[in-house]
Amino acid sequence: xxxxxxxxxxxxxxxxxxxxxxxxxxxxxxxxxxxxxxxxxxxxxxxxxxxxxxxxxxxxxxxxxxxxxxxxxxxxxxxxxxxxxxxxxxxxxxxxxxxxxxxxxxxxxxxxxxxxxxxxxxxxxxxxxxxxxxxxxxxxxxxxxxxxxxxxxxxxxxxxxxxxxxxxxxxxxxxxxxxxxxxxxxxxxxxxxxxxxxxxxxxxxxxxxxxxxxxxxxxxxxxxxxxxxxxxxxxxxxxxxxxxxxxxxxxxxxxxxxxxxxxxxxxxxxxxxxxxxxxxxxxxxxxxxxxxxxxxxxxxxxxxxxxxxxxxxxxxxxxxxxxxxxxxxxxxxxxxxxxxxxxxxxxxxxxxxxxxxxxxxxxxxxxxxxxxxxxxxxxxxxxxxxxxxxxxxxxxxxxxxxxxx
Numbered sequence: 001x002x003x004x005x006x007x008x009x010x011x012x013x014x015x016x017x018x019x020x021x022x023x024x025x026x027x028x029x030x031x032x033x034x035x036x037x038x039x040x041x042x043x044x045x046x047x048x049x050x051x052x053x054x055x056x057x058x059x060x061x062x063x064x065x066x067x068x069x070x071x072x073x074x075x076x077x078x079x080x081x082x083x084x085x086x087x088x089x090x091x092x093x094x095x096x097x098x099x100x101x102x103x104x105x106x107x108x109x110x111x112x113x114x115x116x117x118x119x120x121x122x123x124x125x126x127x128x129x130x131x132x133x134x135x136x137x138x139x140x141x142x143x144x145x146x147x148x149x150x151x152x153x154x155x156x157x158x159x160x161x162x163x164x165x166x167x168x169x170x171x172x173x174x175x176x177x178x179x180x181x182x183x184x185x186x187x188x189x190x191x192x193x194x195x196x197x198x199x200x201x202x203x204x205x206x207x208x209x210x211x212x213x214x215x216x217x218x219x220x221x222x223x224x225x226x227x228x229x230x231x232x233x234x235x236x237x238x239x240x241x242x243x244x245x246x247x248x249x250x251x252x253x254x255x256x257x258x259x260x261x262x263x264x265x266x267x268x269x270x271x272x273x274x275x276x277x278x279x280x281x282x283x284x285x286x287x288x289x290x291x292x293x294x295x296x297x298x299x300x301x302x303x304x305x306x307x308x309x310x311x312x313x314x315x316x317x318x319x320x321x322x323x324x325x326x327x328x329x330x331x332x333x334x335x336x337x338x339x340x341x342x343x344x345x346x347x348x349x350x351x352x353x354x355x356x357x358x359x360x361x362x363x364x365x366x367x368x369x370x371x372x373x374x375x376x377x378x379x380x381x382x383x384x385x386x387x388x389x390x391x392x393x394x395x396x397x398x399x400x401x402x403x404x405x
Contacts (some may be wrong), residue, residue, distance in 0.1 A: 003249040011245045011304055012296070017297035021181055024290075028188010031195065037147060037187070038194030040084065040096070040203030043140045045131045047099040049111055051123040053091050057124050068275050071118050073093075078114035080107065082198060086276040092126060101130045109394035110401055143207045150180050154218050162225060162283060171345075174302035178294040182217045185290040186210060193282070200279055209283035216262075217291030220255050227251050228300065240307050244300055269301045 010017075041048060053059075064087040071093060075083055084096040093115070099107035108128060115123040154200045155172045162171035187202075187210075194200040227247040235243050266285040273281055 006249055010247065010248050011241045011301070014301045015250075016302060017301055020297055021185075021294070025181070025184045025188060028185055028191060030188075031192035032188055035191060035195040037191050037202045037220060038198065038200060038203035039140075040206075041098070041131055041352045042203045043137075043143075044098065045100065047097050047101075047104045047107055047130050048128060048302075049095045049108055050088075050124060051093045051095065051115060052126050052360065053093050054119050054121055054123075055089075057119050058091055059087065064274050066242055067093075067118075071115060074114040074118050075111065078110050080110050080114060084199060084201060087274065088276065104128065104130055110311065120273075123182055139204070142187065146207070147210060147214070150181075150214055151176065153181065154214070156226075158218075158222070161222075162229065167216035170303060170306045173306070174225075174299045175218055177302050178217060178221050178291075178299040179214055181294045182213055182287060182290045184289045185212065186213060189286055190283065195388065198283065199275070203331050205277075205280040206283050208265070209287060213287030213291055216288055217349055220259070220291060224251050224295060224300055228303065241251065241304055244304055248296060248300055255292060255296055259288065262288055263292075293325075298372040 026338055040046075053067075056300045057067070068085045068087065071085055072083065075095070080097060082098050086094040086096075088094055088359075095115075096105055097111070108125070112123055113124065140307045155176045155339040158175045159172035190200060190202060190206070224247065227250055228244060231247050231250075254266075263285065266281055266288065268280045269277065270285060288336070
């Protein structure tokens with residue numbers, strides 16, 4: 001299965017991928033709000049009874065399911081509901097009920113009476129323990145704190161790892177979105193499944209599966225983020241959406257092949273693993289399938305949506321700068337209503353060059369005789385014309401030529 005170079009537009013269908021995720025989350029949250037979570041003994045408190053199975057009734061390999069079904073039917077007939085049964089080691093039947101510490105003795109008697117019909121003899125009680133509601137609340141808080149702290153530490157690691165060119169925040173947010181998607185889908189679907197099948201409970205094994213799913217999901221996202229970062233460095237001039245789409249196609253084969261391998265093994269464990277690990281395997285199956293989807297179709301799409309948002313902000317800033325008048329321009333200077341209709345005369349500026357006037361010659365006083373009468377101007381003798389230089393000067397060659405002749 002190779003998607004490299006295929007003409008598949010994953011980024012163009014971003015709305016479809018987000019719509020599928022939102023539909024799953026809404027269904028899960030609605031189930032959670034309507035029926036709540038089917039909490040196990042670890043979180044809501046209750047009693048646990050361990051009985052030794054008689055040798056004649058010990059199940060063979062693969063026969064645990066039939067024995068558990070018989071025991072469940074007998075307990076429901078005896079008025080013991082909401083129980084979780086497990087076969088430990090092939091010779092011990094573990095019965096978990098919701099009995100409070102004050103109800104342990106009464107509930108234990110009912111369980112023993114019901115199991116007597118299944119075993120054909122009085123069952124032997126090996127051990128019993130009770131978990132109070134205070135301890136259940138503390139375990140619930142610890143589980144929530146563990147999940148939240150795990151998600152935040154993963155986000156911090158992603159931020160540090162991908163903080164090149166100041167883009168670590170968007171990668172961290174994309175990783176958190178994918179993880180929150182997986183957590184909400186897993187819890188919501190378990191609320192729905194727990195309502196349909198009382199065997200499915202939220203217990204310590206579920207929290208372990210949830211943290212495992214979180215780590216597995218971020219592993220797929222990191223593989224895709226690495227390819228995106230590499231392609232963005234090598235293909236700076238290409239459109240951002242195309243680089244993201246090609247990066248997804250280049251890594252999709254690896255993600256799908258790895259995910260399908262794990263899902264196949266989990267499905268086999270779900271079918272033949274027995275009652276004791278049924279809830280854990282189901283949580284892993286649902287969570288890893290959700291993580292595979294979110295790593296491909298949610299985490300990278302958040303990067304695309306963030307980039308589009310940045311482009312819109314840049315375009316809006318450019319439009320604002322282009323539309324705002326500059327300081328000192330005619331549009332930026334307000335005019336009063338009274339002066340708006342009056343036009344001031346403009347000075348006429350000549351384009352001709354300015355030539356300085358010649359200086360005036362000083363007046364020369366005319367000559368006078370003894371009686372003070374002005375004398376007649378004396379005509380100056382004409383200056384003889386200057387002979388041409390070519391007539392008055394003969395070069396040496398012409399002089400030598402005259403002497404010859």
